[in-house]
Amino acid sequence: xxxxxxxxxQEIVDNKWERVLNFFRQRSLWMLYYCTGCGxxxxxxxxxxxxxxxxxxxxxxxxxxxxxxxxxxxxxSAKTLKRIVRSYxxxxxxxxxxxxxxxxVNGGIYWDSYATINYLxxxxxxxxxxxxxxxxxxxxxxxxxxxxxxxxxxxxxxHKKYQLNYEWYKKNQREVLERTAPVLDTGGLK
Amino acid sequence: xxxxxxxxxxxxxxAIGLLFMGISRKLTARLQRRYGPPFWQSFIDVxxxxxxxxISHNFIMDLCALMGLAGLLxxxxxxxxxxxxxxxxDSPLILxxxxxPIGYLGMAVSVSASGNPLASIGIxxxxxxxxxxxxxxxxxxxSFISNYGTTNILSIMQAQAGGIENWHIIKxxxxxxxxxxxxxAMTGKKPFDVMIxxxxxxSGPMVELSGKFLGLAFLQYSVAVFVETGLLTALFLGGGATxxxxxxxxxxxxxxxxxxxEIYARYRVEQAVRFLWIYAGGLAVIQLALNMYMK
Numbered sequence: 093x094x095x096x097x098x099x100x101x102q103e104i105v106d107n108k109w110e111r112v113l114n115f116f117r118q119r120s121l122w123m124l125y126y127c128t129g130c131g132x133x134x135x136x137x138x139x140x141x142x143x144x145x146x147x148x149x150x151x152x153x154x155x156x157x158x159x160x161x162x163x164x165x166x167x168x169s170a171k172t173l174k175r176i177v178r179s180y181x182x183x184x185x186x187x188x189x190x191x192x193x194x195x196x197v198n199g200g201i202y203w204d205s206y207a208t209i210n211y212l213x214x215x216x217x218x219x220x221x222x223x224x225x226x227x228x229x230x231x232x233x234x235x236x237x238x239x240x241x242x243x244x245x246x247x248x249x250x251h252k253k254y255q256l257n258y259e260w261y262k263k264n265q266r267e268v269l270e271r272t273a274p275v276l277d278t279g280g281l282k
Numbered sequence: 283x284x285x286x287x288x289x290x291x292x293x294x295x296x297a298i299g300l301l302f303m304g305i306s307r308k309l310t311a312r313l314q315r316r317y318g319p320p321f322w323q324s325f326i327d328v329x330x331x332x333x334x335x336x337i338s339h340n341f342i343m344d345l346c347a348l349m350g351l352a353g354l355l356x357x358x359x360x361x362x363x364x365x366x367x368x369x370x371x372d373s374p375l376i377l378x379x380x381x382x383p384i385g386y387l388g389m390a391v392s393v394s395a396s397g398n399p400l401a402s403i404g405i406x407x408x409x410x411x412x413x414x415x416x417x418x419x420x421x422x423x424x425s426f427i428s429n430y431g432t433t434n435i436l437s438i439m440q441a442q443a444g445g446i447e448n449w450h451i452i453k454x455x456x457x458x459x460x461x462x463x464x465x466x467a468m469t470g471k472k473p474f475d476v477m478i479x480x481x482x483x484x485s486g487p488m489v490e491l492s493g494k495f496l497g498l499a500f501l502q503y504s505v506a507v508f509v510e511t512g513l514l515t516a517l518f519l520g521g522g523a524t525x526x527x528x529x530x531x532x533x534x535x536x537x538x539x540x541x542x543x544e545i546y547a548r549y550r551v552e553q554a555v556r557f558l559w560i561y562a563g564g565l566a567v568i569q570l571a572l573n574m575y576m577k
Binding site for chain 2 (some may be wrong): 112117118119120140141144146147148149151153154155157160178181182184185186
């Protein structure tokens with residue numbers, strides 16, 4: 093197991109073509125909501141007339157193939173993690189992960205639960221965390237605008253981190269996923 | 283020489299379609315009392331989609347995604363923008379009606395090749411709906427044939443020259459309503475958006491399209507918008523003396539479709555086909571009977 097490799101910002105910023113594409117990427121962000129935890133209720137006001145995130149070009153998308161942002165709301169249970177990793181790996185590059193609420197940051201109020209994971213950043217690279225329990229729509233919009241600025245500056249490089257440190261992330265994921273194997277006897281049923 | 287015309291015409295068709303899509307998103311937003319995205323948002327979306335990595339499942343998926351765009355571009359070559367055409371032709375309506383399904387079928391094969399069941403459901407719905415709107419539209423085309431004995435759009439446009447009282451929207455109102463309903467289904471607007479239905483089948487045909495495939499799907503939709511609104515403009519709204527007049531009329535048609543889209547909820551697919559056959563088909567048959575009687 094090697095050291096954790098970080099991506100230097102300079103190599104992204106110096107690539108002129110990448111900067112031109114980032115101009116378009118930051119203005120058109122399609123989002124996949126992974127709302128198995130709590131907090132999904134904060135998103136309809138963010139989308140609709142009151143706060144209207146479509147004016148920044150951010151819109152909902154139905155599948156991981158089409159989405160740029162994976163928004164993970166609330167706590168992540170050990171079984172959910174498997175689906176999150178699969179959804180994340182189905183998304184084409186470049187992709188960004190936004191952790192929503194306190195739980196993906198450090199476990200929140202579920203920090204001592206046997207069924208949840210505490211640090212989402214150990215399993216998939218989180219570009220931006222929205223803290224709060226729950227973050228209100230203003231905070232969500234503020235966070236998304238911060239993500240837009242990060243993409244503009246070339247700082248949102250989570251997907252490159254994931255490629256460079258694939259083994260490190262996979263090792264962490266395996267440690268959790270081993271715990272989620274079925275323990276009950278299925279009685280011969282598959 | 284014609285190759286240059288082809289490229290320019292294709293780019294113009296895509297640009298007009300994307301512009302209409304962007305403005306219709308803005309209009310939708312204003313109707314919902316939102317600020318809405320900028321009107322060039324569709325261009326940004328397409329460029330971004332092409333800038334992303336894309337996942338191809340097999341060769342058929344690549345080939346037929348291009349075939350879908352090519353079929354609709356071929357149809358767009360015969361839509362006269364204000365009497366101008368990229369090739370010297372009479373812009374035969376039958377040829378356009380043959381080329382357009384090539385586009386849709388190309389997309390159908392492409393997304394079915396991806397193997398996603400939701401895509402197959404979406405394609406099944408889209409082709410069923412196609413059965414619904416092609417028949418009323420074909421009957422409307424037959425009423426044109428019974429009037430003029432030709433399906434050349436240029437002749438039909440010439441017959442409407444000389445003022446608004448000669449337009450077919452005045453002379454053939456039932457046929458116009460029938461084709462407006464068929465067009466609402468062709469563009470996949472809301473009472474008939476059963477094949478997209480993001481909340482039910484995760485955007486249906488587009489479910490497995492990533493990056494460049496999604497960009498191609500957007501471009502295909504934009505050309506389809508150009509062709510379909512162009513047909514209605516040329517057949518019923520007198521075409522246009524200039525390109526600008528023609529595009530303005532296309533724009534008005536598309537905005538009317540958007541407004542309809544905003545006030546209706548979604549039909550199920552069998553309801554949509556029944557509605558189209560009974561109401562659009564009924565209006566089209568009335569028009570055909572009137573035309574044959576008055577002749």
